[in-house]
Amino acid sequence: MDYPIWDFAMGGGMLMALVAVPHVIVAHFAVGGGLLIAVTETLGVRRNDPELRELAKRSSLVLILVSTVYGAISGVGIWVVAGLISPGAISSLIHNYVWGWAIEWVFFILEIVAALVYYGTWDKISKKAHMLVGWLYFVGAYGSLVVINGIITYQLTPGKWLESHAFWDGFFNPTYWPATLLRTGVALMMAAAFMLFPASKSREAGTRLVRYIGGWLVAGSLISYVGYRWWEAQLGETTRALFLGESPTLASLAATRSFTLWALAAALVLGIVFLLIVPRSIKAIVPGILVMVAAFAFFGGWERLREGSRKPFLIHSHLFSNGLLVEDIERINSAGLQAYTGWASTGGLDDPIEVGRRVFKIQCAACHTLGGYRSITEALPTFQEMLAVTANDPPGSGAAAFEAGCASCHRDSNFEEMVEFMPGADEMKEDPEMVTDLLVGMITGTLEQLRDMGQAYVDADRSVQFDTQTTAYPMMPPFVGNDEDLEALATFLGTLTHDGASTVLTGGGE
Amino acid sequence: MTPDLIPAVDAAGLPGPVWLFQFLLVLTFFLHLLFVNLTLGGTLMAAISHTLARGRADDPRGVLAGRLIGINGYGISLTITTGVAPLLFIQLLYHQFFYTATILIGWMWLSLLLFLTVGYYAVYLYKFKGAPARGRGGGVWLWTAAILFMVIGAIQVAVNLIHMQPGSWEALAGNPWAILNDPTFVPRYLHFLLAGVALSAMVVTWWAVRQARQGIDPDLNGTIAHFAWKWVLWASVLQIADGLWLTMALPKDVLLGLMRGGGATMGPFTVGVFFGIGILVMVARCSDPVTRPALVTATLGTTLATMAIMVVTRDQVRSIYMGSSVDLSQFVIRAQWGNFWLFAILLVLGLATVYYMIRRVLNEPAEGADAA
Secondary structure, three states, X not given: OOOOOOOOOOOHHHHHHHHHHHHHHXXXXXXXXXXXXXXXXXXXXXXXXXXXXXHHHHHHHHHHHHHHHHHHHHHHHHHHHHHHHOHHHHHHHHXXXXXXXXXXXXXXXXXXXXXXXXXXXXXXXXXXXXXXXXXXXXXHHHHHHHHXXXXXXXXXXXXXXXXXXXXXXXXXXXXXXXXXXXXXXXXXXXXXXXXXXXHHOOOOOHHHHHHHHHHHHHHHHHHHHHHHHHHHHHOOHHHHOOOOOOOOOOHHHHHHHHHHHHHHHHHHHHHHHHHHHXXXXXXXXXHHHHHHHHHHHHHHHHHHHHHHHHOOEEEOOOEEOOOOEHHHHHHHHXXXXXXXXXXXXXXXXXXXXXXXXXXXXXXOOOOOEOOOOOEHHHHOOOHHHHHHHHHOOOOOHHHHHHHHHOOOOOOOOOHHHHHHHOOOHHHHHHOHHHHHHHHHHHHHHHHHHHHHHHHHHHHOOOOOOOOHHHXXXXXXXXXXXXXXXXXXXXXXXXXXXXXXXHHHHHHOOO | OOHHHOOOOOOOOEOOOHHHHHHHHHHHHHHHHHXXXXXXXXHHHHHHHHHHOOOOOOOHHHHHHHHHHHHHHHHHHHHHHHHHHHHHHHHHHOHHHHHHHHHHOHHHHHHHHHHHHHHHHHHHXXXXXXXXXXXXXXXXXXXXXXXXXXXXXXXXXXXXXXXXXXXXXXXXXXXXXXXXXXXXXXXXXXHHHHHHHHHHHHHHHHHHHHHHHOOOOHHHHHHHHHHHHHHHHHHHHHHHHHHHHXXXXXXXXXXXXXXXXXXXXXXXXXXXXXXXXXXXXXXXXXXXXXXXXXXXXXXXXXXXXHHHXXXXXXXXXXHHHHHHHOOHHHOOEOOOXXXXXXXXXXXXXXXXXXXXHHHHHHHOEOOHHHHO
C-alpha cells in the first residue's frame, strides 16, 4: 500500500482477468497437451498406427505456437500486471515463496527446451529418442503445475502457515491436493478441447481419433468433478458459506458455483454425445466449438469462484487485496496514511480533495474505479436516491428506494429511522449544499464503520483463518488511516455524488 | 531526494542471505542477456540483411537472414525463459525500486507484453514463409519484429534508470517521458543494442566459418562469414565510442563512486574495457575469418567473457547509483536452506536432463523406418 498507484480506468482486476484467463487456459493445455501428445505418439509407435502419430505431430505445432509463445509471454504478463496493480501483494508472495518459483523455473526450462526440440525433430531423430523428448516435456510441464499450484492454493487456504509462516505448511495447505487433482482433470479437458480439431481433420481415421480424444475429455471431466468436490469440502466452513447453503452470503458467487457445475455437466454430456456416440458430428465444427466453450466455461467459472472466495484477501487472513497487511492496521490507524507512504502526499497537502483522491487510489483503487468497472460513483448515494427515500411519493416507494440504494450500507438503520434522520424533500431541493454535507456525513459514517471493522482483524487470532462474515462488510478490506485521512477521503467521495463530480473525474486523468 | 517515497522493505524478509540472491541475480541476468543479444541484435541484423538482399533467398545475405531467424525461433523462447529468473530475483532484492519504476511508466511497461507477442509471432510468420513473408514481403515481418524488440529494449533501459534513481520519482510521476532526457539513456541503450549486434554477428561468423571449414557450401559460408565479420568490426568500433560516451555521461557521483570502489569496482570495469579493445584488435587484424578459425573462436569467447564482466559492473553501478537509498541489510533473513538445496539439486538435475536430451537427439538421427 506504500507504492504509487497506477491509473487504469478499466480497473486492475479486469486487466488481470484479461491477461490471466487466457494464460491459465493455455497453461493447462500445455500441461495436458504434454501428456496427451506423449501418450498418443507412444501408442502410435507401439501399435504402428501412423494416424495416431500424425495426430501427435499436428498437435505439437499448436502446442509450440500457443504454449511456448503465448503461454510464456502471458505467464510473464501476470507478473507484469500484478506488479502494476498489486505490487505489495506480489512482493509478499515472492518473498515468501521465491524458492518455489525458482524451482518452477527449473521445470519451465525443461518444458520449453523439450517443446522446441520435440517440434523441431519430428522424423529427424529416432522414434525412441523423440518419444523420450515428449515425455520429458510432460515432466517439465506437470512439475511446473504442481509447484505453482502450491503457491496459488496457499493464497486461499494458508492453513498452518498462518501460525508457523513455514514454507511447506503453506505449500501443502488444505486445498493443495484437491486442487492438484482438479487442475489435472482440467489440463486433460483443455488438451482434448484443443486437439479435437487436428483429430477431426484426419480423412481416414477422423472418427476413431475423435472418439479417442473424447475418451480423454470424459476422463478429464470426471477427474475434475471429483477434484472439485474434494476442493469444496476442504474449504473452511465460513468460506463455503459464501456460496453454499440456503442463504449464501454472496449470491453472485453462488451463481458462479452453479454456472461452473452446469458447465462441467455440459462439457461431459456434449463430450459423450458428440465425441463418443456421434463422432462424425465434429466435422460440422459447431459441436466441437460447443464442447470447447463448455470446457472453458467450467474452468473459467471455477477460477472465478476460487478468486471470489478469497475476498477481501489476497493471502487469506494475512494480506488484503489492496496490499494492506493485517499487521499494519493499527500502525496506519494511529500514525496516518501520510506517515505510512509518501505517495499519499506527493503534489501537495493543501487541497483536501486532492489528498482524498490519493487516499482513494491507495486504499480503494485495487478494486474500484471512479466511473468504470466496480464504479465507486455508482456505489455512492445520489441526490435523486435520497430524494426518493424522503419524498416517499407514491407511498411505499421510499422504502423500496431505501432497500435498493441504502440498506446494504446502513445496516444499523431502517427506512423509518432514515427518513427521520434526513431533511424533507423540499428542504433538500432548496439547499443543495446542505445535501452535500449530508452525503459527506453519511460517507464519513460508513468509512468509520469500515475503520472500526479493522479492529476485528487486529483482535482476531491470527493463527487461524479469519471469518469475514462476522464483519459488517465481509467482502471489503477495512479502511485504515487517521481522522484526517478519513475526512479527506469522505470529502473527495462527496464530490463524486453531485453534479460537480464530472470536473473531479476529468481532473486527474482517470 | 525524497526518501519517503521509497516503499518499506518487505516484512516477509529474505529466505536466504543477500549475497546469494545477488549472485543468482547477476548469474541469471547474464544467461538472459546472452539470448537477449541474439534476439535483439540478431533480428535487427536479419532485417537489414534481408533488405540488402532485396528479399532474394539465393543471396547470401538472404540466407544469413534466414539463419538468424532460424536461431531466433528458439532464441526468443529462451530469452523469455531465462528472463524469468532475473525478474524474480530483482523483485526479491529491489522490490521497492523495481515496482515503483514500472508503475511510473505503467503503460509503457504493460505495452511490452503486446510488443513481445506481436514481435514473436512476426518472427514465426517470416520463419514459416507464410503468405505475407513470401519473397520481398517477408521484410515487413522482420522489420516489425526488429523495431518492436528495439522498443522493448528501450523500455527495459527506462525501467532500469528509474529504479536506480528514487530522486527522480516525484518528477517522473507527472511526466514519465522525462526519463528520455536522462543523459545516460541514449548511450546506455546503444550499449545494449550494439552488444546484441556484435554477439549475433560473432555467432553467425563462427558458425559460417565452421561450416566452410567442413566443406559445406564453402563459397556461401565464406561470403556470409566475411559479411558478418564486418558487422563485428563496426559494432565493436561503435561500442568503444559509445562506452566512452556512457562513462562520461554518468552522474559525477556515480563515476567517482566507481573509481573510489578500488579494485572491487575498477578491476572488473578495467578488464571489461581492455577486453573490448582486445576484441576490436583481434577483429581488425583478420580480414579473412575462414582462414583463422581459432581467432574467431577466441574472439567469440572474449566477447562472452566481456559480457559477463560488464554484467558485474552493471550491478555495481546500480548499487552506486542507489547509494544510501537502498540498504539490503534491512531485510530480515529467514533462510530456507533446505529449499535452496532442493532448488540447486533440481537445477543441476534439470540442466543435466536437458544436456542428456540434446545429446540423445544429436546422436540418434532417424534411420530406416524412423526416417519416414
